[in-house]
Amino acid sequence: MHLEDENGFECRYEDGLKHITRNYFMHLFQKTLSLHASVINLVPTSIMGDDNDMLTAAFTLEEFKHATFSMQADKCPGPDGFNPGFYQHFWDTCGHEVYQEGCHWLESGAFPPHVNYTNITLIPKGDSQTSMKDWRPIALCNVVYKIVAKVLANRLKQVLDKCISINQSAFVPGRSILDNAMVAIEIVHYMKAKAKGNSGDVARKLDISKAYDRLDWDYLRDIMIQMGFSSRWVNWIMLCVETVDYSVLVNGASVSPIVPGCDLRLGDPLSPYLFIICVEGLSSLISEVERRNDIKGTMICTDAPVISHLFFAYDCFLFFRTCERETVCMKNILATYEEASRQAINLQKSELFLHFIKWVIYNNSSFHI
Numbered sequence: 001m002h003l004e005d006e007n008g009f010e011c012r013y014e015d016g017l018k019h020i021t022r023n024y025f026m027h028l029f030q031k032t033l034s035l036h037a038s039v040i041n042l043v044p045t046s047i048m049g050d051d052n053d054m055l056t057a058a059f060t061l062e063e064f065k066h067a068t069f070s071m072q073a074d075k076c077p078g079p080d081g082f083n084p085g086f087y088q089h090f091w092d093t094c095g096h097e098v099y100q101e102g103c104h105w106l107e108s109g110a111f112p113p114h115v116n117y118t119n120i121t122l123i124p125k126g127d128s129q130t131s132m133k134d135w136r137p138i139a140l141c142n143v144v145y146k147i148v149a150k151v152l153a154n155r156l157k158q159v160l161d162k163c164i165s166i167n168q169s170a171f172v173p174g175r176s177i178l179d180n181a182m183v184a185i186e187i188v189h190y191m192k193a194k195a196k197g198n199s200g201d202v203a204r205k206l207d208i209s210k211a212y213d214r215l216d217w218d219y220l221r222d223i224m225i226q227m228g229f230s231s232r233w234v235n236w237i238m239l240c241v242e243t244v245d246y247s248v249l250v251n252g253a254s255v256s257p258i259v260p261g262c263d264l265r266l267g268d269p270l271s272p273y274l275f276i277i278c279v280e281g282l283s284s285l286i287s288e289v290e291r292r293n294d295i296k297g298t299m300i301c302t303d304a305p306v307i308s309h310l311f312f313a314y315d316c317f318l319f320f321r322t323c324e325r326e327t328v329c330m331k332n333i334l335a336t337y338e339e340a341s342r343q344a345i346n347l348q349k350s351e352l353f354l355h356f357i358k359w360v361i362y363n364n365s366s367f368h369i
Contacts, residue, residue, distance in 0.1 A: 002017075002130070003016075003017055003020045003021075003129075003130065003131060003132065004020075004130050004131045005020050005023075006023070010130075014251065014253070017250055017251070018250055018253065018255045020132065021132065021248050021250050021255050022248070022255050022258065024132040025120070025137075025246065025248060025258050025260075026258060028210065028213050028214070028263075029213065029246075029258065029259075029260030029261055029262055029263050030261055030262070031216075031217075031261025031262055032216075032262075032342065034216045034218060034219055034339065034340055034341065034342055035339055035340060036216070036218070036219045036222060036223075036281070036339075036340030036341065038336060038340070039219075039223075039281040039282075039284070039285060039336060039337060039340040039341070040219075040222050040223055040226050040281065040340070041226070042281070042284040042285060042287075042288050043223055043226045043227060043280060043281055043284045044227075044284070045226065045227060045228040046162045046163040046227055046228060047159060047162060047163055047227050047228030047229050048228060051159045051162065051228070052228070052229065052230040052232075052233060054155065054158065054159075055155050055156070055159065055229070055230070055233045056230060056232045056233055059099070059102070059103050059106075059151065061095070061096065061099045063151050063154065064095065064098060064099040064102060064147060064151055065091065065095060065099075066154070067147050067150035067151045067154060068084065068087050068088060068091060068095070068098070068147050069088055069091075070150065071084035071088075071143070071146065071150070072084065073085030073088055075143075076121075076140050077140065077142075077143060078117070078118060078119060078140045078141045078142035078143060078145070078146075079114070079117045079118070079119050079140075079142060079247065080114070080142045080143075080144070082142075082143055082144070083143060084143050084146075086143070087143060087144070087147070098144060098147060101144075102144075102147065102148045102151070105148065105239075106148065106236050106239070109235060109239060110239070110243075111145070111239070111243055114142075115142060115144060115145050116141075116142070116145050116240070116243045116244050116245065117142065117244075117245050117247065118139050118140060118141050118142075118244050118245070118246055118247070118265060118267075119139070119140040119246075119247050119248075119249055119254075120137045120138070120139055120140070120246050120247065120248045120249065120258075121137070121138050121140055121249050122135040122136070122137060122138075122248070122249070122250070123135065123136040123137075123138055124136075136266075137213070137248075137266065138266055138267055139246075139265035139266055139267035139268060140267060141265065141267055141268055145240075146268070146269055148240070149240050149268055149269045149270045150269040152236060152237065152240065152270060153269040153270045153273055156270070156273050157173050157273065158173075160172045160173065160273060160276070161173065161174060161175070163227045163228075163277065163280065164276055164277070164280060165280060165283050165284075165287070167180075167283050167309050167310055167311055168180075168276050168279065168280070168283065168311040169310075169311070169312070170272075170276065170311070170312055170313035171272045171273055171275075171276055171313065172276070177312055177313065180310040180311065180312055180317075181312065183307065183310060184203075184310055184317050186300060187203065187298050187300060187307060187317075187319060188203055188353060190298070190300040191203060191298070191353065199321045199322060199323060200321065200322035200354065201298050201319065201320075201321060201322065201354075202318075202319065202320050202321065202322050202326075202327070202352070202353070202354055203298075203317060203318070203319055203352070203353040204317065204318040204319075204320075204330070204350070204351075204352055204353075205315065205316075205317055205350060205351040205352070205353075206315065206316050206317075206318065206334075206345050206346075206350050207314070207315055207345070207346040207349035207350050208314055208315070208316075208343050208344070208345065208346065209343075209344045209345065209346035209349075210343075210344075211275065211314045211343065212263065212264040212265065212266050212271060212275065213262075213263050213264075214262060214263070214341075214342040214343055214344065215262060215263065215264050215274075215275070215278055215341060215342060215343060216262050216340075216341055216342045217238070217241060217242055217261070217262055219278065219281070219340055219341045219342070220237075220238075220241065220274060220277070220278055221234060221238055223277060223278060223280065223281055224237065224277065227277070227280075237270065237274065240268070240270055241264065241270075241274070244260060244263075244265065245257050245258070245259055246258040246259070246260065262342060272313070275313075275314075276311070276313075278341055278343075279311060279316075281337060281340060281341060282309075282316075282333070282337045282341075283309065283311065285333045285336060285337055286308055286309045286318070286333060287308075289329055289333065290306070290308045294325070294326070294329045295308055295320050295321075295326050295329055295330065296308075296320065296321050296326065297319050297320065298319040298320075307319055308320065318330060322354060
Protein backbone atom coordinates (compact mmCIF):
# COMPACT_ATOMS: atom_id res chain seq x y z
CA MET A 1 0.00 0.00 0.00
CA HIS A 2 1.19 3.53 -0.72
CA LEU A 3 -0.27 7.02 -0.46
CA GLU A 4 0.60 10.41 -1.85
CA ASP A 5 0.74 13.37 0.53
CA GLU A 6 -0.61 16.86 -0.20
CA ASN A 7 2.55 17.66 -2.18
CA GLY A 8 2.29 14.56 -4.38
CA PHE A 9 5.18 12.67 -2.74
CA GLU A 10 4.66 8.92 -2.52
CA CYS A 11 4.97 7.20 0.85
CA ARG A 12 5.08 3.47 1.58
CA TYR A 13 6.38 3.13 5.15
CA GLU A 14 4.05 2.70 8.14
CA ASP A 15 4.78 5.90 10.05
CA GLY A 16 4.45 7.98 6.90
CA LEU A 17 1.08 6.43 6.03
CA LYS A 18 -0.17 7.23 9.53
CA HIS A 19 1.09 10.80 9.25
CA ILE A 20 -0.67 11.35 5.90
CA THR A 21 -3.89 9.84 7.26
CA ARG A 22 -3.87 11.92 10.42
CA ASN A 23 -3.15 15.18 8.56
CA TYR A 24 -5.92 14.45 6.05
CA PHE A 25 -8.62 13.96 8.67
CA MET A 26 -7.41 16.79 10.88
CA HIS A 27 -7.72 19.12 7.90
CA LEU A 28 -11.05 17.62 6.77
CA PHE A 29 -12.66 17.97 10.21
CA GLN A 30 -11.19 21.39 10.96
CA LYS A 31 -13.70 23.94 12.16
CA THR A 32 -13.94 27.14 10.16
CA LEU A 33 -16.00 30.28 10.48
CA SER A 34 -19.40 30.01 8.79
CA LEU A 35 -21.81 32.83 8.03
CA HIS A 36 -25.23 31.26 8.03
CA ALA A 37 -27.74 33.88 9.23
CA SER A 38 -28.83 34.63 5.64
CA VAL A 39 -29.77 30.97 5.19
CA ILE A 40 -31.15 30.20 8.65
CA ASN A 41 -33.55 33.15 8.60
CA LEU A 42 -35.32 31.77 5.51
CA VAL A 43 -36.14 28.40 7.11
CA PRO A 44 -39.75 28.31 8.38
CA THR A 45 -40.62 27.34 11.95
CA SER A 46 -42.61 24.11 11.73
CA ILE A 47 -42.04 22.19 14.99
CA MET A 48 -44.63 23.13 17.60
CA GLY A 49 -45.09 22.58 21.32
CA ASP A 50 -46.86 19.21 20.97
CA ASP A 51 -44.03 17.94 18.79
CA ASN A 52 -41.43 18.96 21.35
CA ASP A 53 -43.44 17.35 24.15
CA MET A 54 -43.33 14.07 22.23
CA LEU A 55 -39.64 14.40 21.43
CA THR A 56 -38.59 15.13 25.02
CA ALA A 57 -41.05 12.85 26.86
CA ALA A 58 -39.72 10.29 29.32
CA PHE A 59 -38.03 7.36 27.60
CA THR A 60 -39.30 3.82 27.95
CA LEU A 61 -37.54 0.48 28.16
CA GLU A 62 -39.48 -0.65 25.09
CA GLU A 63 -37.95 2.17 22.99
CA PHE A 64 -34.44 1.02 23.89
CA LYS A 65 -35.30 -2.62 23.20
CA HIS A 66 -36.83 -1.76 19.81
CA ALA A 67 -33.73 0.28 18.89
CA THR A 68 -31.44 -2.59 19.87
CA PHE A 69 -33.31 -5.32 18.00
CA SER A 70 -33.78 -3.21 14.86
CA MET A 71 -30.02 -3.41 14.20
CA GLN A 72 -28.47 -6.23 12.21
CA ALA A 73 -26.89 -8.60 14.69
CA ASP A 74 -23.62 -8.99 12.79
CA LYS A 75 -22.94 -5.29 12.20
CA CYS A 76 -19.32 -4.29 12.80
CA PRO A 77 -18.55 -3.42 16.43
CA GLY A 78 -17.02 -0.16 17.60
CA PRO A 79 -13.87 0.26 19.70
CA ASP A 80 -15.37 -1.69 22.63
CA GLY A 81 -15.68 -4.84 20.49
CA PHE A 82 -19.36 -5.59 21.16
CA ASN A 83 -21.67 -5.91 18.15
CA PRO A 84 -25.51 -5.62 18.20
CA GLY A 85 -25.84 -9.41 18.43
CA PHE A 86 -24.22 -9.32 21.89
CA TYR A 87 -26.80 -6.90 23.29
CA GLN A 88 -29.65 -8.75 21.60
CA HIS A 89 -28.54 -12.12 22.97
CA PHE A 90 -28.05 -10.83 26.52
CA TRP A 91 -30.86 -8.26 26.54
CA ASP A 92 -32.65 -9.90 29.48
CA THR A 93 -29.44 -9.53 31.48
CA CYS A 94 -28.19 -6.08 30.45
CA GLY A 95 -31.19 -4.39 28.83
CA HIS A 96 -32.51 -2.60 31.91
CA GLU A 97 -29.02 -1.29 32.73
CA VAL A 98 -28.54 -0.02 29.17
CA TYR A 99 -31.89 1.75 29.43
CA GLN A 100 -31.10 3.35 32.79
CA GLU A 101 -27.62 4.48 31.75
CA GLY A 102 -28.85 5.84 28.42
CA CYS A 103 -31.52 7.93 30.17
CA HIS A 104 -28.94 9.15 32.69
CA TRP A 105 -26.50 10.23 29.98
CA LEU A 106 -29.15 12.27 28.19
CA GLU A 107 -30.51 13.84 31.38
CA SER A 108 -27.02 14.78 32.61
CA GLY A 109 -25.92 16.01 29.17
CA ALA A 110 -22.69 14.02 29.17
CA PHE A 111 -21.39 10.66 27.99
CA PRO A 112 -18.84 8.79 30.11
CA PRO A 113 -15.33 8.37 28.66
CA HIS A 114 -15.04 6.01 25.67
CA VAL A 115 -18.81 5.65 24.97
CA ASN A 116 -18.63 8.01 21.98
CA TYR A 117 -15.19 6.91 20.80
CA THR A 118 -15.41 5.90 17.14
CA ASN A 119 -13.17 3.95 14.79
CA ILE A 120 -12.90 5.05 11.16
CA THR A 121 -12.32 2.23 8.72
CA LEU A 122 -11.31 3.03 5.14
CA ILE A 123 -13.19 1.39 2.26
CA PRO A 124 -11.44 1.58 -1.15
CA LYS A 125 -13.10 3.46 -4.01
CA GLY A 126 -12.28 2.71 -7.64
CA ASP A 127 -9.61 0.42 -9.02
CA SER A 128 -6.59 2.04 -7.40
CA GLN A 129 -5.98 4.04 -4.23
CA THR A 130 -3.13 6.51 -4.38
CA SER A 131 -4.46 9.29 -2.15
CA MET A 132 -6.79 9.64 0.82
CA LYS A 133 -9.55 10.83 -1.53
CA ASP A 134 -9.62 7.30 -2.98
CA TRP A 135 -10.86 5.88 0.34
CA ARG A 136 -14.36 6.16 1.81
CA PRO A 137 -14.34 6.61 5.60
CA ILE A 138 -16.98 4.61 7.52
CA ALA A 139 -17.53 5.35 11.21
CA LEU A 140 -17.75 2.33 13.53
CA CYS A 141 -19.54 3.61 16.64
CA ASN A 142 -19.90 1.70 19.90
CA VAL A 143 -23.24 -0.12 19.81
CA VAL A 144 -24.24 1.18 23.24
CA TYR A 145 -23.99 4.70 21.79
CA LYS A 146 -25.88 3.65 18.65
CA ILE A 147 -28.74 2.38 20.81
CA VAL A 148 -29.13 5.84 22.38
CA ALA A 149 -28.79 7.56 18.99
CA LYS A 150 -31.32 5.22 17.40
CA VAL A 151 -33.86 5.94 20.15
CA LEU A 152 -33.51 9.66 19.35
CA ALA A 153 -33.64 8.97 15.59
CA ASN A 154 -36.86 6.97 15.95
CA ARG A 155 -38.49 9.94 17.66
CA LEU A 156 -37.10 12.44 15.16
CA LYS A 157 -38.55 10.47 12.23
CA GLN A 158 -42.06 11.14 13.52
CA VAL A 159 -41.81 14.90 12.87
CA LEU A 160 -39.66 15.00 9.74
CA ASP A 161 -42.63 15.39 7.41
CA LYS A 162 -43.44 18.66 9.19
CA CYS A 163 -40.01 20.30 8.87
CA ILE A 164 -38.76 18.79 5.57
CA SER A 165 -40.21 20.25 2.38
CA ILE A 166 -41.81 18.06 -0.27
CA ASN A 167 -38.78 18.71 -2.51
CA GLN A 168 -36.89 16.18 -0.35
CA SER A 169 -38.05 12.58 -0.55
CA ALA A 170 -35.27 10.50 1.04
CA PHE A 171 -35.33 9.32 4.68
CA VAL A 172 -38.74 10.87 5.39
CA PRO A 173 -41.34 8.27 6.48
CA GLY A 174 -44.23 8.10 4.03
CA ARG A 175 -42.13 9.35 1.12
CA SER A 176 -40.11 7.37 -1.40
CA ILE A 177 -36.90 8.49 -3.07
CA LEU A 178 -38.41 7.07 -6.28
CA ASP A 179 -41.07 9.80 -6.21
CA ASN A 180 -38.54 12.50 -7.00
CA ALA A 181 -36.73 10.22 -9.43
CA MET A 182 -39.93 9.80 -11.46
CA VAL A 183 -40.57 13.55 -11.44
CA ALA A 184 -37.01 14.23 -12.63
CA ILE A 185 -37.39 11.70 -15.47
CA GLU A 186 -40.63 13.35 -16.58
CA ILE A 187 -39.05 16.81 -16.58
CA VAL A 188 -36.03 15.71 -18.62
CA HIS A 189 -38.37 13.93 -21.06
CA TYR A 190 -40.37 17.15 -21.40
CA MET A 191 -37.17 19.12 -22.04
CA LYS A 192 -36.11 16.71 -24.77
CA ALA A 193 -39.50 16.89 -26.48
CA LYS A 194 -39.92 20.65 -26.16
CA ALA A 195 -39.96 22.20 -29.63
CA LYS A 196 -41.11 25.77 -29.05
CA GLY A 197 -41.08 28.47 -26.43
CA ASN A 198 -39.40 31.70 -25.44
CA SER A 199 -36.41 30.17 -23.64
CA GLY A 200 -34.57 26.93 -23.07
CA ASP A 201 -34.28 24.93 -19.86
CA VAL A 202 -31.43 23.67 -17.69
CA ALA A 203 -31.37 20.51 -15.54
CA ARG A 204 -28.35 20.51 -13.25
CA LYS A 205 -27.53 17.39 -11.24
CA LEU A 206 -25.32 18.26 -8.28
CA ASP A 207 -23.18 16.03 -6.09
CA ILE A 208 -22.26 17.37 -2.65
CA SER A 209 -18.58 16.80 -1.90
CA LYS A 210 -17.89 15.02 1.40
CA ALA A 211 -21.57 15.44 2.25
CA TYR A 212 -21.26 14.40 5.90
CA ASP A 213 -17.63 15.23 6.63
CA ARG A 214 -17.76 19.00 6.14
CA LEU A 215 -21.07 19.86 7.79
CA ASP A 216 -20.78 22.75 10.24
CA TRP A 217 -22.08 22.05 13.76
CA ASP A 218 -23.10 25.65 14.49
CA TYR A 219 -25.20 25.64 11.33
CA LEU A 220 -26.85 22.37 12.38
CA ARG A 221 -27.66 23.72 15.84
CA ASP A 222 -29.06 27.01 14.55
CA ILE A 223 -31.23 25.46 11.83
CA MET A 224 -32.83 23.10 14.36
CA ILE A 225 -33.55 26.03 16.68
CA GLN A 226 -35.01 27.98 13.75
CA MET A 227 -37.27 25.05 12.87
CA GLY A 228 -38.68 25.16 16.39
CA PHE A 229 -36.96 22.26 18.13
CA SER A 230 -36.69 22.85 21.89
CA SER A 231 -33.34 23.60 23.51
CA ARG A 232 -33.56 20.31 25.43
CA TRP A 233 -33.88 18.29 22.22
CA VAL A 234 -31.19 20.30 20.41
CA ASN A 235 -28.79 19.73 23.33
CA TRP A 236 -29.39 15.96 23.12
CA ILE A 237 -28.63 15.96 19.40
CA MET A 238 -25.53 18.10 19.77
CA LEU A 239 -24.33 15.87 22.63
CA CYS A 240 -24.33 12.96 20.20
CA VAL A 241 -22.70 14.96 17.41
CA GLU A 242 -20.05 17.01 19.21
CA THR A 243 -18.57 14.56 21.74
CA VAL A 244 -17.03 12.14 19.24
CA ASP A 245 -13.33 11.22 19.26
CA TYR A 246 -11.96 9.38 16.24
CA SER A 247 -9.33 6.73 15.70
CA VAL A 248 -8.49 5.84 12.09
CA LEU A 249 -7.56 2.23 11.34
CA VAL A 250 -4.53 2.01 9.02
CA ASN A 251 -3.21 -1.50 8.24
CA GLY A 252 -4.64 -2.73 11.54
CA ALA A 253 -3.04 0.06 13.58
CA SER A 254 -4.93 2.91 15.23
CA VAL A 255 -4.16 6.54 14.37
CA SER A 256 -5.52 8.73 17.18
CA PRO A 257 -6.71 10.93 18.67
CA ILE A 258 -8.56 12.96 16.04
CA VAL A 259 -11.01 15.42 17.58
CA PRO A 260 -13.29 16.92 14.90
CA GLY A 261 -14.69 20.45 14.77
CA CYS A 262 -17.36 19.55 12.18
CA ASP A 263 -18.73 16.35 10.63
CA LEU A 264 -21.62 13.91 10.71
CA ARG A 265 -20.63 10.27 11.01
CA LEU A 266 -21.43 7.86 8.18
CA GLY A 267 -22.63 5.02 10.42
CA ASP A 268 -24.43 7.07 13.08
CA PRO A 269 -28.23 6.36 13.07
CA LEU A 270 -28.94 10.09 13.44
CA SER A 271 -26.82 11.30 10.53
CA PRO A 272 -29.21 10.79 7.56
CA TYR A 273 -31.98 12.74 9.31
CA LEU A 274 -29.70 15.54 10.48
CA PHE A 275 -28.30 15.81 6.97
CA ILE A 276 -31.67 16.40 5.31
CA ILE A 277 -32.52 18.94 8.03
CA CYS A 278 -29.38 20.87 7.07
CA VAL A 279 -30.13 20.63 3.33
CA GLU A 280 -33.47 22.27 4.06
CA GLY A 281 -31.47 25.50 4.18
CA LEU A 282 -30.59 25.09 0.51
CA SER A 283 -34.22 24.32 -0.30
CA SER A 284 -35.32 27.49 1.50
CA LEU A 285 -32.79 29.59 -0.43
CA ILE A 286 -34.06 28.30 -3.76
CA SER A 287 -37.71 28.70 -2.75
CA GLU A 288 -37.08 32.31 -1.73
CA VAL A 289 -35.57 33.35 -5.08
CA GLU A 290 -38.37 31.46 -6.80
CA ARG A 291 -40.93 33.53 -4.88
CA ARG A 292 -39.12 36.66 -6.07
CA ASN A 293 -39.30 35.39 -9.68
CA ASP A 294 -35.50 35.43 -9.96
CA ILE A 295 -35.75 31.77 -10.98
CA LYS A 296 -38.66 30.34 -12.93
CA GLY A 297 -38.19 26.59 -12.60
CA THR A 298 -39.74 24.16 -15.06
CA MET A 299 -43.42 23.36 -15.67
CA ILE A 300 -44.17 20.47 -18.01
CA CYS A 301 -47.79 21.47 -18.72
CA THR A 302 -50.33 24.16 -17.89
CA ASP A 303 -51.75 22.61 -14.72
CA ALA A 304 -48.50 21.07 -13.45
CA PRO A 305 -46.57 22.58 -10.52
CA VAL A 306 -43.40 24.55 -11.18
CA ILE A 307 -40.34 22.51 -10.14
CA SER A 308 -37.11 24.33 -9.31
CA HIS A 309 -35.32 21.68 -7.26
CA LEU A 310 -35.52 18.03 -6.21
CA PHE A 311 -33.33 16.37 -3.58
CA PHE A 312 -32.26 12.71 -3.51
CA ALA A 313 -30.40 12.23 -0.23
CA TYR A 314 -26.86 13.35 -1.18
CA ASP A 315 -27.65 14.41 -4.75
CA CYS A 316 -29.96 17.11 -6.03
CA PHE A 317 -31.48 18.34 -9.31
CA LEU A 318 -31.88 22.04 -10.06
CA PHE A 319 -34.14 23.32 -12.83
CA PHE A 320 -33.97 26.84 -14.28
CA ARG A 321 -33.99 28.78 -17.56
CA THR A 322 -31.07 29.14 -19.97
CA CYS A 323 -30.40 32.81 -19.31
CA GLU A 324 -27.53 34.63 -17.63
CA ARG A 325 -29.68 36.10 -14.85
CA GLU A 326 -30.97 32.75 -13.60
CA THR A 327 -27.59 31.08 -14.01
CA VAL A 328 -25.84 33.73 -11.92
CA CYS A 329 -28.64 33.59 -9.35
CA MET A 330 -28.26 29.81 -8.95
CA LYS A 331 -24.50 30.16 -8.71
CA ASN A 332 -24.89 32.69 -5.89
CA ILE A 333 -27.31 30.40 -4.06
CA LEU A 334 -24.81 27.55 -4.07
CA ALA A 335 -22.03 29.88 -2.88
CA THR A 336 -24.23 31.20 -0.06
CA TYR A 337 -25.17 27.70 1.06
CA GLU A 338 -21.54 26.54 0.96
CA GLU A 339 -20.49 29.50 3.10
CA ALA A 340 -23.22 28.70 5.64
CA SER A 341 -22.93 24.92 5.93
CA ARG A 342 -19.41 24.22 4.56
CA GLN A 343 -20.92 21.73 2.10
CA ALA A 344 -19.29 22.20 -1.29
CA ILE A 345 -20.43 21.06 -4.72
CA ASN A 346 -18.32 18.33 -6.33
CA LEU A 347 -18.07 19.62 -9.90
CA GLN A 348 -16.29 16.47 -11.10
CA LYS A 349 -19.36 14.38 -10.27
CA SER A 350 -21.98 16.94 -11.28
CA GLU A 351 -23.80 16.81 -14.63
CA LEU A 352 -25.64 19.26 -16.82
CA PHE A 353 -28.48 18.93 -19.31
CA LEU A 354 -29.13 21.97 -21.50
CA HIS A 355 -32.11 22.27 -23.79
CA PHE A 356 -32.30 25.09 -26.32
CA ILE A 357 -35.15 25.47 -28.72
CA LYS A 358 -34.44 23.29 -31.82
CA TRP A 359 -31.43 21.49 -30.38
CA VAL A 360 -30.18 19.64 -27.31
CA ILE A 361 -26.74 19.53 -25.68
CA TYR A 362 -25.91 16.83 -23.15
CA ASN A 363 -22.67 16.97 -21.18
CA ASN A 364 -21.60 14.27 -18.73
CA SER A 365 -18.57 16.21 -17.52
CA SER A 366 -18.44 18.97 -14.93
CA PHE A 367 -19.72 22.43 -15.81
CA HIS A 368 -18.90 25.61 -13.96
CA ILE A 369 -21.67 28.14 -13.54
